[in-house]
Amino acid sequence: MSLNTPMPDTIDLEIRCPIETRVLSILRNFVTSIAAYVGFNAEETDKIEMAVDEACANVIRHAYKHLGVSPDLPEAEQAEDANAAQCTLRLRLVLGEDFLKIIIIDNGIGMKNRPPGVDSLEEYTERGGTGGLGTYIIKNFMDEVEYDFPEESGTILTMTKYLISTAKSS
């Protein structure tokens, strides 16, 4: 599906926000109310909330670290102006009759040659419980998850949850 093709009978929204962890709670609130609007129950809404939080946290923490934009960097290595670095985080939401598709787009370093997330909780604990849980949550909490890496730059994460859930993990 092309990013710009509208689907019939859907509502298509997009939100742009700055690369700051402060926005996470705002985005969670937004996605939670959208999920309720589509008709997901509380448990499914919790999963969507968490998947979006993890995905956006990853963009904020990892996508622009090479440009000095990441909360994980020490003060001295932070870019003076994150806006100047043209870093973007876009959340596109496609509300369907029986699904919610969330597309998270950044124009950062991309995930191609990066340490992958864990595939199981065992792997997570073996690695010392320090990381890799985010992508694991995303894959387990959503019904369909796809990562794309456009030629130019960045990562496009497309994740879908269906109302009559075929979730793998509950």
Add this chain to the structure above:
Amino acid sequence: MSLNTPMPDTIDLEIRCPIETRVLSILRNFVTSIAAYVGFNAEETDKIEMAVDEACANVIRHAYKHLGVSPDLPEAEQAEDANAAQCTLRLRLVLGEDFLKIIIIDNGIGMKNRPPGVDSLEEYTERGGTGGLGTYIIKNFMDEVEYDFPEESGTILTMTKYLISTAKSS
């Protein structure tokens, strides 16, 4: 203030949505949670919610009517594809320490030569109670309201509410 100048210590978000009245409840939910985040109390939040609803409803109902995009048009006069008409509704939110600035941008017909909203409730009832209340609500419920009409097209409505409210109407 230029649209693209970031302000220090603010969070700057933008949401784009389709020209459909269905989105109004979603936008109200979003703005309500943002207002609570900034710290507005329930009464102030209600006013912000209503002002945003009125402003977005105006864009949806009036800005693109000449292109066949408006819920007020009879079926036969509706454009086949609103997306094709390149109609946009953008809501920019600037969250400050003690204020919330909301900028609603459309690229429609503009408000320059249009029937103005009412200036009082008397005027509203004299006109038969049929319209003009939206802009009245916006002006009364927000602390600062400014309409701009860019050369190209459309309307930019900038409205601000301060935490220690200097609202005129309560």
Add this chain to the structure above:
Amino acid sequence: MKNYDLNIQDPQDGVAFRKVDVIGCLDSHTVVGFEKSLHSLLDEDVTKLLINLEQLTYISSAGISALMGLTHRLRQRDGELVLLKPTDKVHRVFRTLGFTNIFKIVEDDSEVEASFKG
């Protein structure tokens, strides 16, 4: 998420008015269906109309204008519109904008009968 519903109560023997419950929000989206249903009801020659706002969570200018429209149409036939128990949020909007002087608003079921003139 269903955020609008309308419940038109059946006419009752010995009750001079028709009662309608509005549930959810009345904004530019939901007002279209609201106006359609209410104007059909008025076509049935209803003159005394009670709209129960107990479960109305939000009203915009579009909803207020719809209520104004009903007021006018009912007055033309010597009828009347009475609004019952608006939620705090909706009542505050009416009050702040001055509509408490325009609409007849009743806070208790016991006052409804008397609130309809004639």
Add this chain to the structure above:
Amino acid sequence: MKNYDLNIQDPQDGVAFRKVDVIGCLDSHTVVGFEKSLHSLLDEDVTKLLINLEQLTYISSAGISALMGLTHRLRQRDGELVLLKPTDKVHRVFRTLGFTNIFKIVEDDSEVEASFKG
């Protein structure tokens, strides 16, 4: 909107563990302050740590990793981390992901004392 707070309770006579209440959400934003406070506390040679999750409304992988970090640091000094009364929402996350097998979780104040080994 304040959506995170931490309450580190003072040491109490006769109580072998330190109790900390986490209030609000533990995400990539708030976890920074949480880790800082907790690691300072551990610098005080605390070995038995009880984190009260009764008022924790949300936890992300960043919060979970922080709890894992505390678990490891405490084990290194033969100490232990116990989690008290997680909210349904947080408990469900732990359960779904399998962390109920990793963390020691206690549902009742009366079980706390016994839950710390040794």
